[in-house]
Amino acid sequence: MPKLKTKSGAAKRFKITGTGKVKYCQAGKRHGMIKRTKKQIRNLRGTAVLFKTDGDNVRKFFLPNAR
Numbered sequence: 001m002p003k004l005k006t007k008s009g010a011a012k013r014f015k016i017t018g019t020g021k022v023k024y025c026q027a028g029k030r031h032g033m034i035k036r037t038k039k040q041i042r043n044l045r046g047t048a049v050l051f052k053t054d055g056d057n058v059r060k061f062f063l064p065n066a067r
Contacts, residue, residue, distance in 0.1 A: 010062035014050075022055035022063075023047050 015023045026044040033041060050058065059066055 004064040006065055007062040010058065014058055014063060016059070016063065016066045017049070020059075021052075022050040022058050024050060 013024060017023055025047055028036070029041070029044050049055075
């Protein structure tokens, strides 16, 4: 059986927390800030945690070697 490779694009986008949850950066802050409201920009700060089922899928299919 060959080794499972991590999808490099997913490795750049997701991180696994100590408790096994999947963390990701908020999307929508690269450009076009002038058309977004101040509230939208404020709420997109920082990182967020994926829902459990989505996180399970990311770990299973894209980050198989993540602890």
